[in-house]
Amino acid sequence: MSSHDIPEENLPDAQDTPHGTVKLADERNPFADPGLPPHEHRIQDIDERAAKRSERTVALLFTLSMLATVGFIASYVTIPVDKSVYIFPLGHIGALNFALGMTLGVALFAIGAGAVHWARTLMSDQELTDERHPVEASPETKAQVMDDFRQGAKESALGRRKLIRNTMFGALALFPLSGVVLLRDLGPLPGTKLRHTLWSKGKLLVNMNTNEPMRPSDIIVGSLTFAKPEGLEEHDHEFQTQIAKAALMLVRIKPDDIKDKRQLEWSHEGIVAYSKICTHVGCPISLYEQQTHHALCPCHQSTFDLSDGARVIFGPAGHALPQLRIGVNDEGYLEALGDFDEPVGPAFWERG
Numbered sequence: 001m002s003s004h005d006i007p008e009e010n011l012p013d014a015q016d017t018p019h020g021t022v023k024l025a026d027e028r029n030p031f032a033d034p035g036l037p038p039h040e041h042r043i044q045d046i047d048e049r050a051a052k053r054s055e056r057t058v059a060l061l062f063t064l065s066m067l068a069t070v071g072f073i074a075s076y077v078t079i080p081v082d083k084s085v086y087i088f089p090l091g092h093i094g095a096l097n098f099a100l101g102m103t104l105g106v107a108l109f110a111i112g113a114g115a116v117h118w119a120r121t122l123m124s125d126q127e128l129t130d131e132r133h134p135v136e137a138s139p140e141t142k143a144q145v146m147d148d149f150r151q152g153a154k155e156s157a158l159g160r161r162k163l164i165r166n167t168m169f170g171a172l173a174l175f176p177l178s179g180v181v182l183l184r185d186l187g188p189l190p191g192t193k194l195r196h197t198l199w200s201k202g203k204l205l206v207n208m209n210t211n212e213p214m215r216p217s218d219i220i221v222g223s224l225t226f227a228k229p230e231g232l233e234e235h236d237h238e239f240q241t242q243i244a245k246a247a248l249m250l251v252r253i254k255p256d257d258i259k260d261k262r263q264l265e266w267s268h269e270g271i272v273a274y275s276k277i278c279t280h281v282g283c284p285i286s287l288y289e290q291q292t293h294h295a296l297c298p299c300h301q302s303t304f305d306l307s308d309g310a311r312v313i314f315g316p317a318g319h320a321l322p323q324l325r326i327g328v329n330d331e332g333y334l335e336a337l338g339d340f341d342e343p344v345g346p347a348f349w350e351r352g
């Protein structure tokens with residue numbers, strides 16, 4: 001509500017002060033209007049040489065912006081797309097992108113800095129007050145708008161020319177569909193891709209460190225070994241996408257210590273293979289405690305008991321780690337006997 005809406009008799013008494021008119025507190029309005037603080041002159045307001053210095057600074061910044069814009073255009077025209085430069089500490093990066101980014105950044109920064117310096121040092125800094133007014137239109141204006149609307153509807157003959165009216169509504173209703181169609185460019189739907197990994201029957205387990213297929217004797221009690229599916233190489237275009245689902249960790253546990261019956265069936269000589277991807281938000285699990293058979297995710301400390309179906313015994317993860325069924329082939333190498341039987345990683349993938 002503005003002071004215009006308050007009856008005059010309810011407004012507090014006003015008093016003139018050196019800083020303008022302020023409203024005094026009284027019984028009806030216990031909070032006095034403090035008015036504006038006294039205006040303090042800046043150095044530029046009283047010293048013409050300081051004002052000139054500020055003017056030159058602002059002009060310098062705007063000139064710098066112009067030069068940077070010219071540099072941007074020149075870079076775009078002259079620098080080859082495939083040229084790279086070494087920039088400490090970024091390493092080798094595209095020269096064109098670097099030049100475009102730097103020149104554009106300097107051009108924008110200099111315009112902004114010039115405008116701010118101009119406003120702070122040379123433009124008037126007198127504080128002004130403006131009473132708030134009602135934003136609602138007056139009854140006369142509203143009546144005028146309605147009259148104009150009816151007049152326009154009458155002159156356009158929308159009511160009489162039904163063909164035009166109906167086709168216009170059709171066009172307006174259909175037009176937003178073009179935006180919906182563009183959503184297709186967001187890419188193909190993932191379908192069931194998140195439910196499957198590269199593991200399948202007969203795929204050899206390859207040691208992530210040595211890149212060699214593994215035999216059961218390579219997995220010793222107490223160690224944590226990481227494996228990937230045979231055929232997946234680091235230089236593959238899809239490597240990161242695939243390893244994010246297929247990364248595997250192997251431990252050897254004495255068969256007598258394995259509590260879960262299915263886990264025992266899916267293991268080989270006590271070697272169990274679990275997804276390395278934490279079922280909380282997908283960090284790679286990397287810590288293993290030999291005595292307790294606990295695997296720990298370093299991100300939020302979810303702890304999985306690898307001797308008991310990798311069930312969660314601590315932390316925010318909501319699911320046990322999926323187990324991969326393994327065996328050995330005729331040549332004695334460890335191989336997968338199928339894919340994981342459930343989605344790996346965070347629980348939201350189950351809805352993919």
Ligand code: FES
Nearest residue numbers: 278280281297300
């Ligand atoms: S990602 Fe593993 S506990 Fe959060």
